Amino acid sequence: MTIIAARRYVPDPTGRSAARIPGPLALDDRFSAVPDGAFDWIGLCEPSLEEMTQVASHYGLHPLAVEDALNPQQMPKLDQYQKHLFVVARTATLEPGETLAYGQTAFFLGADFIISVRFGSSRAHLGLRDKLEADPERLAEGADYVLHAVLDFIVDGYLPIMERLEAVAHAMEESAIDVFPEQQTIRRIFRLRRQLRRFERIIGPMEEVCQRLAESHVALIDPTARIWFRDVLDHVRRAMARLRGLKETLAAIVETASLLEQHRQGEMTRQLAAWAGLLAVPTAVAGIYGMNFEYIPELKWHYGYFFVWGVILTICGGLYWRFRRIGWL
Structure with missing residues (x-):
């Protein structure tokens, strides 16, 4: 049977702590009647239908719940x-290539037992069980505390994922300020946004489940335990x-990079327009005096060449000063 651990916790005579039966329970012990005040904690990892049926028949688990527990594609819910x-x-979990992989853990909580059925989670x-056993006074509060x-433990696993993805997003955000993201980076951003949208759809219902456990009257949950679920x-x-916030950051990276690129392109366009204006003056004057007409004004004037150059340089100098003043050059 794919039982990772199975323990029975019984209260001590003072009622202030819970002691576990030393070592894993044998099969016949595990399915014996649970004493008053005690509870079983059984952890299953990817059990077969036959194994799950054996556990379900002893603890009286509902067939619909058993069917859902064996389906690793369920959404978070409380029934x-x-x-x-x-x-x-x-x-x-965050796998290499910034891909999110999902698993499922289903719980059956009874008055004297808690059964976890885990699929796909590494x-x-x-370790959590050892930590709880080191604090028997808390463990004595019952299966709802477990x-x-x-x-x-599961929800705390989300935070390292967020931290790593935030570090990736901030690095891309900083690089986008300097240069427009390359095509590979843009693909990476959209892959991350797609991963986060799926993460929100899958993990989002967890908020509703925890809210019901923390704020509603739920059978088998002691009212004094609601503060833990809060x-x-x-x-x-x-x-x-x-x-x-991470989704907004990724969306802002593309938007900000696009705005910065438009600004850079606008600056380049203004610079090109300014230089085109400066070059247009000598081009126009040279074009006029390059026409093959005999009677062009000042064509045979001795100082006409120097005069034309003076006019060109004066106009170009004025235009250059003007463009510099308005920030085009």
């Missing part, structure tokens, strides 16, 4: 059944705010 809650969360919960801890909700909202 209430008669004997348990069913929660779906989506995990995300972040196992073993649900909060795992959801918080913390998860706050983390989800931070991640979503950073995601939307």
